[in-house]
Amino acid sequence: MPTSPRFDLEEFADKPVRSRRSWDPVVKITHWSIITAIIANALFTEEGSGAHIWVGYGLAAILALRLLWGMIGPPEARFSAFLPSPRRALAHLRDIKVGKKEIHPSHNPLGALMVYAIWSMLGVIIASGVAMAGPPSTAFLDRAAPSGAVSRQLVVEQGDHDDDEQAEGAGREDGVWEEVHETAVNLLYVLIALHIAGVAFETRRSGREILLAMLPGRA
Numbered sequence: 001m002p003t004s005p006r007f008d009l010e011e012f013a014d015k016p017v018r019s020r021r022s023w024d025p026v027v028k029i030t031h032w033s034i035i036t037a038i039i040a041n042a043l044f045t046e047e048g049s050g051a052h053i054w055v056g057y058g059l060a061a062i063l064a065l066r067l068l069w070g071m072i073g074p075p076e077a078r079f080s081a082f083l084p085s086p087r088r089a090l091a092h093l094r095d096i097k098v099g100k101k102e103i104h105p106s107h108n109p110l111g112a113l114m115v116y117a118i119w120s121m122l123g124v125i126i127a128s129g130v131a132m133a134g135p136p137s138t139a140f141l142d143r144a145a146p147s148g149a150v151s152r153q154l155v156v157e158q159g160d161h162d163d164d165e166q167a168e169g170a171g172r173e174d175g176v177w178e179e180v181h182e183t184a185v186n187l188l189y190v191l192i193a194l195h196i197a198g199v200a201f202e203t204r205r206s207g208r209e210i211l212l213a214m215l216p217g218r219a
């Protein structure tokens with residue numbers, strides 16, 4: 001598999017266009033849509049509500065599209081352009097220390113680790129959310145109660161003893177997924193803060209228009 005190329009700035013001195021990072025519309029749209037879904041579920045939807053789950057499945061679909069794009073998209077968007085490599089991330093840190101600047105046509109090695117960390121955390125959030133909500137066919141049926149755990153509690157109150165034990169077992173399982181979901185969401189917030197700080201730092205350090213490249217209108 002090809003590895004991410006490293007370029008010296010001098011090599012690119014007479015190639016101003018390629019020295020700018022550029023992202024295709026799918027990368028840009030999925031980036032800002034993922035942010036919108038996270039903000040919606042963090043601030044506006046009720047935890048475990050139908051809206052929360054709809055947004056959650058939307059987020060899963062957007063992430064799936066971006067991951068597919070990592071295999072069939074243009075060179076900069078492909079996983080092969082920013083393979084996770086702790087060794088190269090350390091080399092990048094050394095470059096920062098000595099003030100050496102390199103052009104990376106895709107995410108720099110440190111940024112790449114952050115991208116995979118964010119995607120993995122989103123994967124855990126989606127998996128634990130789906131584990132609590134059930135597959136799409138059943139996820140939206142019983143959403144009058146704030147959560148599956150609560151509606152199972154009603155079954156406990158109404159059903160016979162066997163049902164009680166089953167429902168309590170399911171409730172305990174939901175409790176575990178709830179913990180996983182909540183912890184992953186909190187870790188995601190930490191990663192997001194580091195990501196934004198990283199973008200700001202790299203923009204200052206490299207003098208490149210890193211943020212502009214992620215905005216509409218710059219192909």
Ligand code: HEM
Pocket residue numbers: 037038041042047048049052053055056057059060125126128129130132133146147148149150174178181182185
């Ligand atoms: C990044 C996006 C998301 C954020 C920020 C988020 C946030 C949260 C938070 C803070 C809770 C409350 C956890 C607790 O303290 O009990 C919660 C609960 C829940 N979330 Fe999400 N969530 C997200 C994505 C999803 C997804 C993708 C699904 C499923 C498709 C989902 C399904 C649920 C369900 C069913 C609950 C209810 C848990 C309970 O029984 O109380 N969430 N979410």
Ligand code: HEM
Pocket residue numbers: 021027030031034035038039066106107108111115118119192195196199210211212214
């Ligand atoms: C919920 C918050 C955010 C999440 C989850 C997030 C996640 C990501 C991910 C996964 C990527 C990789 C894009 C890809 O290859 O598809 C990325 C790249 C990027 N993000 Fe964010 N992001 C968030 C907020 C922001 C904000 C607020 C900004 C602007 C200040 C920003 C600016 C960027 C930029 C400039 C890149 C490209 C970095 C590079 O050129 O290597 N992000 N982000």
